[in-house]
Structures are given as C-alpha cells and as structure tokens.
Amino acid sequence: MSKLDLSLYLVLDPELCGGLAGMVQTAHRAAQAGASVVQLRAPQWKKRQYLQAAIELKAALDPLGVPLIINDHLDIALAVDAAGVHVGQADLPVEVVRRLLGPDKLIGLSTSNASQLAAAPLHLTNYVGVGPVYPTGTKPDASPVIGLAAFSQLMRDKRLPAVAIGGIQAGMAAPLIAAGVDGVAVVSAICGQPDPAAATAALLNEIRGARS
Numbered sequence: 001m002s003k004l005d006l007s008l009y010l011v012l013d014p015e016l017c018g019g020l021a022g023m024v025q026t027a028h029r030a031a032q033a034g035a036s037v038v039q040l041r042a043p044q045w046k047k048r049q050y051l052q053a054a055i056e057l058k059a060a061l062d063p064l065g066v067p068l069i070i071n072d073h074l075d076i077a078l079a080v081d082a083a084g085v086h087v088g089q090a091d092l093p094v095e096v097v098r099r100l101l102g103p104d105k106l107i108g109l110s111t112s113n114a115s116q117l118a119a120a121p122l123h124l125t126n127y128v129g130v131g132p133v134y135p136t137g138t139k140p141d142a143s144p145v146i147g148l149a150a151f152s153q154l155m156r157d158k159r160l161p162a163v164a165i166g167g168i169q170a171g172m173a174a175p176l177i178a179a180g181v182d183g184v185a186v187v188s189a190i191c192g193q194p195d196p197a198a199a200t201a202a203l204l205n206e207i208r209g210a211r212s
C-alpha cells in the first residue's frame, strides 16, 4: 500500500460543483493545484450517474497521480479501479469492505467521537475522517459539532492517520494541523469557489505553513 498524503483532501459535492461536468473540472483544477486526495461523494445520485462520474474523475486524476476515493459505493470503486472507498458509520463495516476490496486499496472511515475512533479497526483502516469540527451547511445530517478544543483532545489519542472535516474554510486549517491532524478535508472551501485552483493553493499554503 503506497503512503497516502492526506494534506488536502477534496470531497466533491455535485450541487456545489455544478453537476458532473463541474465536479470533474473542479477536481482536475484542485488536483493540479496540489489537492492530494479527491473523494467522489454524491449520496443523492443514482448508481449509473455515480459510475459515469467515477469513470470521468479517474481519467482526470490518474495522469496527475491523485488518488480517487469513492464514498460508500464499493461496487463502483471496484468497477473503475479507484484507489479506495470511504465509509460512514452506517455503511458496510470496514472488515467487510477490506475483505471485498483486498489488501492494496485504501479504506477511510468517518468518525465523530472518541468511541468511534477507538472502534476503528486499526490494521484494516488507512485513515479516519474526524468531524464535523465546525458547523457546516454542506451535510445537513452531520453529527454534532466537535469544536477545536475537543478535536485537539481527540488528536492526542490518535491511532490512525486522520483528516479533519466540517466547516473548514480558508484561514481555518492551521490550528487543526497544530492539533496534530494529518490533513484537512473540505467541500465548500473548494467546490463552488469562483477559482478552485486558487482556493486549493491558499489552503495548501496554510497547511504547509502550519507544519513548518
């Protein structure tokens, strides 16, 4: 399994990105500007449309060497030979996904509290998403907001590579990196921005600055 760079993890949202074409364009621009992972997340989409988006995203991201992660849909990840699958707490368990996906693909797991983090299967999970750290309008059914203080506490007991997610906008990444997270995951801070490449570059700059 190659080492995963979680620095800036873009989660795509078809509504914020302007549909399938907008999503592919945003992903491509963000990846060119340094986004290190891209996740296709479109819970409202039917399978056929999801598959088409995955095919187009894979074609756009492969030449840039940026891994494509598929949210929830294991079959689509297998169909397009994506880099991995991201599951939530109510999706297929990591153990099942790992068995079906094999040892070489990536598996990410959404968590929103200490007990979910403690329950993440250590040797089967490549990374955890932890959030929402801040209030977000992007995921209406998100778990309760964690807040920076509790998030920092969670990072003290970190057992797996982790990305912070939820309400992270430009200028908000540095304290999360300082708390020990490996990267930040964003939707609206890149998707739907007038210049996704500039938004990506600014966030990356902040992340790198906070590390040095």
Ligand code: TZP
Binding pocket: 011, 131, 132, 135, 136, 137, 138, 139, 142, 165, 166, 167, 168, 185, 186, 187, 188, 189
């Ligand atoms: N999971 C927890 S919060 C969230 C997801 C997918 C949405 C984050 O969106 P934004 O726009 O970066 O706040």
